[in-house]
Amino acid sequence: MSLMGAWKHIVKISSEFTDMGxxxxxxxxxxxxxxxxxxxxxxxxxxxxxxxxxxxxxxxxxxxxxxxxxxxxxxxxxxxxxxxxxxxxxxxxxxxxxxxxxxxxxxxxxxxxxxxxxxxxxxxxxxxxxxxxxxxFAMNLNVGENYIIKWNNFVPKKVGILDWNVEMERIPVLLALARRGVVVGSMVCPICDEDIELAEHLYVSCQFA
Structure with missing residues (x-):
């Protein structure tokens, strides 16, 4: 059975839907x-x-x-x-x-x-x-303590917002862009050329970042 248009893309990400319940x-x-x-x-x-x-x-x-x-x-x-x-x-x-x-x-x-x-x-x-x-999605989403951000008034607000975006995986790194259908070519980190560019790698494990 051949699917066209939006439903074809929905079927491709059905596993992600399942993860969300x-x-x-x-x-x-x-x-x-x-x-x-x-x-x-x-x-x-x-x-x-x-x-x-x-x-x-x-x-x-x-x-x-x-x-x-x-x-x-x-x-x-x-x-x-x-x-x-x-x-x-x-x-x-x-x-x-x-x-x-x-x-x-x-x-x-x-x-x-x-x-x-x-x-x-x-x-x-x-x-x-x-x-x-x-x-x-909201009913099935299991929001634990890992996603509760404790704001620190001694840290600049823009730094806190960046930390929140990293924790919620909302940074437009190559992997996130590819998941949204953006053609990015290789997803390997262009800085170190050693691992896939995701938020954790970019801000923590990349030896050159």
């Missing part, structure tokens, strides 16, 4: 309507987990792992029925139990006219907003 795979879910654009196994649409995660044995049997909802479900006489694409028929207790659970999960889904759409779980409106993301 936001899992994009659960914050975004597909609201199925006709199911025409929803991946049957790989997208979260029939519950809190993807079918790939819930039914790993059946996933291994699936011939087309990128199949969409209409490829595997159809309405027959008012009932939702499966049209499977297994490499072989499921057998054994594990596969049979997974199949039963899959059928039960599918029966709880209501498909109707309309286009599928992504829903943002962190906002009641279902629409993505920077505000909801920032609020979630």
């Amino acid at each position: 936001v899992d994009l795979s659960t914050a975004l879910k597909m609201e199925e309507r006709g199911g025409n654009n929803t991946l049957f196994l790989l997208e979260r649409w029939g519950g809190e987990e993807t079918f790939y995660a819930r039914f790993p044995s059946l996933f291994q049997l699936e011939v087309n792992k990128w199949c969409k909802v209409p490829d595997r479900l159809l309405m027959y006489s008012g009932e939702l029925c499966g049209k499977w694409g297994w490499a072989r028929s499921p057998y054994g207790s594990v596969e049979i139990n997974e199949l039963r659970e899959l059928l039960a999960a599918c029966q709880q889904v209501c498909l109707y006219e309309g286009e599928d759409k992504l829903v943002w779980d962190l906002d009641d409106s279902g629409t993505f907003s920077v505000r909801s993301l920032k609020q979630k």
